[in-house]
Amino acid sequence: MTATNSSEYKGIWVFAEQRDGVIANVTFELLGKCREFADKLGQKLSAVLIGENLEDTAHELIYFGADEVILADSPVFSKYRTNPYTDILVELVNEYKPSMIIYGATSVGRDLAPRVAARLKTGLTADCLDLEVDDNGLLIQTKPSYGGNIMCKIICPNHRPQMTTVRPKVFPMPARDSSRTGEIVRKKVNIKEEDIPVKIIETAKEESKGPKIEEADVIVAGGRGLETKENLKLIKELADVLGGTIGVTRPLVDEGWLPPYYQIGQSGKTVKPKLIITCGISGAVQFTVGMQSADVIVAIDKNPDAPIFNVATYGIVGRVEEIVPELIKKFKAMLNK
Amino acid sequence: MNIIVCVKQVPDTMDVKIDPVTKNLIREGIEGVINPFDKNAIEEAVKIKDEYGGKVTAISMGPPQFKESLKEALAMGVDEAILISDRAFAGADTLATSYVLAEAIKKIGNYDLIFCGKHAVDADTGQVGPEIAERLGIPQITFVKSLKLENDAVVAERLLEDAVEKVTVKLPAVITTTKELNEPRYPSPIKIMKAARKEIPIWSASELNADPEQIGLKGSPTQVVDIFTPEKTTEVEMIQGTAEEIANTLFEKLREKKVL
Numbered sequence: 184m185t186a187t188n189s190s191e192y193k194g195i196w197v198f199a200e201q202r203d204g205v206i207a208n209v210t211f212e213l214l215g216k217c218r219e220f221a222d223k224l225g226q227k228l229s230a231v232l233i234g235e236n237l238e239d240t241a242h243e244l245i246y247f248g249a250d251e252v253i254l255a256d257s258p259v260f261s262k263y264r265t266n267p268y269t270d271i272l273v274e275l276v277n278e279y280k281p282s283m284i285i286y287g288a289t290s291v292g293r294d295l296a297p298r299v300a301a302r303l304k305t306g307l308t309a310d311c312l313d314l315e316v317d318d319n320g321l322l323i324q325t326k327p328s329y330g331g332n333i334m335c336k337i338i339c340p341n342h343r344p345q346m347t348t349v350r351p352k353v354f355p356m357p358a359r360d361s362s363r364t365g366e367i368v369r370k371k372v373n374i375k376e377e378d379i380p381v382k383i384i385e386t387a388k389e390e391s392k393g394p395k396i397e398e399a400d401v402i403v404a405g406g407r408g409l410e411t412k413e414n415l416k417l418i419k420e421l422a423d424v425l426g427g428t429i430g431v432t433r434p435l436v437d438e439g440w441l442p443p444y445y446q447i448g449q450s451g452k453t454v455k456p457k458l459i460i461t462c463g464i465s466g467a468v469q470f471t472v473g474m475q476s477a478d479v480i481v482a483i484d485k486n487p488d489a490p491i492f493n494v495a496t497y498g499i500v501g502r503v504e505e506i507v508p509e510l511i512k513k514f515k516a517m518l519n520k
Numbered sequence: 521m522n523i524i525v526c527v528k529q530v531p532d533t534m535d536v537k538i539d540p541v542t543k544n545l546i547r548e549g550i551e552g553v554i555n556p557f558d559k560n561a562i563e564e565a566v567k568i569k570d571e572y573g574g575k576v577t578a579i580s581m582g583p584p585q586f587k588e589s590l591k592e593a594l595a596m597g598v599d600e601a602i603l604i605s606d607r608a609f610a611g612a613d614t615l616a617t618s619y620v621l622a623e624a625i626k627k628i629g630n631y632d633l634i635f636c637g638k639h640a641v642d643a644d645t646g647q648v649g650p651e652i653a654e655r656l657g658i659p660q661i662t663f664v665k666s667l668k669l670e671n672d673a674v675v676a677e678r679l680l681e682d683a684v685e686k687v688t689v690k691l692p693a694v695i696t697t698t699k700e701l702n703e704p705r706y707p708s709p710i711k712i713m714k715a716a717r718k719e720i721p722i723w724s725a726s727e728l729n730a731d732p733e734q735i736g737l738k739g740s741p742t743q744v745v746d747i748f749t750p751e752k753t754t755e756v757e758m759i760q761g762t763a764e765e766i767a768n769t770l771f772e773k774l775r776e777k778k779v780l
């Protein structure tokens with residue numbers, strides 16, 4: 184394939200994901216990381232914001248590190264849909280020629296980015312866990328393969344823009360600075376509703392009690408070592424005492440004990456709580472890849488050789504039904520709950 | 521209803537190692553199986569055909585051993601299977617893969633639905649489905665957990681992070697499947713035997729009239745520059761004693777770490 188003339192492409196773009204005007208946290212995380220790249224390379228950091236009625240929202244992106252917000256505001260963008268978002272983004276790329284575009288590896292990012300990549304005939308790396316940039320502005324993308332057993336570093340040397348989707352929660356949330364200023368560039372939109380093939384009939388929120396698992400500070404996670412569905416109550420009680428939420432391994436979701444919403448790991452959620460307590464979880468990489476960046480990991484497992492102890496901060500060899508009730512008792516007493 | 525299913529073969533275990541010297545995957549003794557989400561794709565395609573009539577074709581791009589997975593697809597009820605195989609395809613990233621699959625789909629022609637898995641569990645990209653849709657210039661519905669046909673349109677539920685979105689689109693369209701969509705069938709021994717005897721044509725680059733610039737390494741903008749096994753970074757501290765002692769010690773430790 185003919186290479187793109189890389190020198191024509193400058194600037195770092197973050198695709199700003201929003202739903203109903205609320206920016207996804209991953210967008211801020213990406214702005215934080217890309218701010219470093221922009222400073223290192225001496226290039227501009229732009230957030231591309233597509234949606235409806237987003238004038239106020241746009242400023243938030245500047246407070247979190249963007250130099251500029253490119254805003255495409257129109258009723259046709261009120262909810263994310265593949266075709267109109269691809270059309271406008273590709274139009275913007277052809278107009279401004281950015282060197283890289285970074286997306287969150289969310290259902291939106293993973294639907295949109297490949298479509299854009301195929302139209303622009305450029306490279307795309309999925310679900311990255313780390314990004315670096317060299318002095319020449321080449322993006323070095325680290326992604327897991329084989330369920331996290333193997334890591335690959337991937338580059339896109341001859342085509343622009345360089346594109347990647349990055350897992351939520353792998354980069355820290357930057358500080359919000361409301362004294363930052365920047366430009367908002369408004370893009371005229373010519374897309375008509377009647378030309379959009381997909382229609383959304385309805386969106387049903389899966390309501391969960393307690394904090395969102397991706398955002399929880401404390402998670403008590405259960406695996407097959409819980410042995411019975413009844414014992415979910417045990418970890419729920421410990422989570423309540425700690426003001427946290429519960430999560431589970433895939434076998435429990437496969438068993439139908441809880442909906443997929445609660446699954447942590449490669450094919451579930453990535454979480455980054457301050458504290459996670461794993462109860463009867465062996466620690467397969469497909470699980471640990473989704474939680475290993477927690478600040479403190481406490482592992483409870485009856486098998487002293489369980490691989491979970493390789494990632495844990497504190498390890499407890501014992502049976503869940505003996506240890507957890509004791510933890511509930513102690514923490515309840517000390518935390519006055 | 522003419523349906524095409526894209527089937528990829530993946531190792532049956534994700535517990536793969538890399539040779540520290542050559543940096544290649546150690547493949548000995550690892551068998552190939554159909555990518556789990558592609559089984560959901562096959563199941564859905566066959567179910568739709570059983571209800572509405574028509575034909576299901578499974579296609580796979582890969583080395584000759586991918587035939588095994590196509591045989592399994594045939595045993596599951598697919599009518600026809602085509603292996604797209606050529607040394608010139610080697611080293612393809614998702615963009616080059618989607619080019620070849622899209623060219624094959626065009627050659628088959630006359631399609632109403634194209635199914636892909638939501639992602640393949642080896643490289644875990646999930647890009648090939650949407651890239652095929654773009655190359656064919658038709659809509660995509662990703663992460664589908666339920667599907668219904670209504671006249672010339674399809675109504676699908678998409679599984680998002682914390683919501684289910686119901687959408688509709690006119691055919692043709694590309695659908696990517698989740699494991700929530702259905703329970704893939706186990707083929708009967710008779711079907712397996714019949715499938716084993718069925719001819720699987722092989723299409724090469726020249727049969728597809730493929731542009732040499734868009735296939736294999738040449739057609740792949742991305743390059744893998746390093747591959748490694750992630751290393752562990754922490755040393756665990758074991759807490760011992762009776763359950764009560766453990767609870768006390770843990771509480772103190774967590775207080776020190778300021779997480780409580």
Ligand SMILES: Cc1cc2nc3c(=O)[nH]c(=O)nc-3n(C[C@H](O)[C@H](O)[C@H](O)COP(=O)(O)OP(=O)(O)OC[C@H]3O[C@@H](n4cnc5c(N)ncnc54)[C@H](O)[C@@H]3O)c2cc1C
Binds near residue numbers: 405433435468501502
């Ligand atoms: C492509 C792919 C993707 C995957 N994605 C995910 C994913 O996203 N998330 C995920 O979790 N898994 C995923 N898996 C599955 C993963 O490989 C493991 O099978 C799974 O994480 C194991 O779950 P577990 O630890 O609950 O069960 P097990 O591995 O069975 O471990 C149970 C543990 O409990 C201990 N135990 C038993 N009884 C007790 C007791 N009474 N008290 C204390 N300890 C006890 C045992 O010693 C054991 O260590 C994936 C697999 C593949 C191939």
Ligand SMILES: Nc1ncnc2c1ncn2[C@@H]1O[C@H](COP(=O)(O)O)[C@@H](O)[C@H]1O
Binds near residue numbers: 525527581637641645
């Ligand atoms: N080589 C291939 N041959 C056939 N189908 C493929 C191939 N690679 C990917 N696919 C299809 O695209 C889906 C997503 O794959 P991937 O983008 O590699 O994660 C798979 O579930 C398959 O349906």
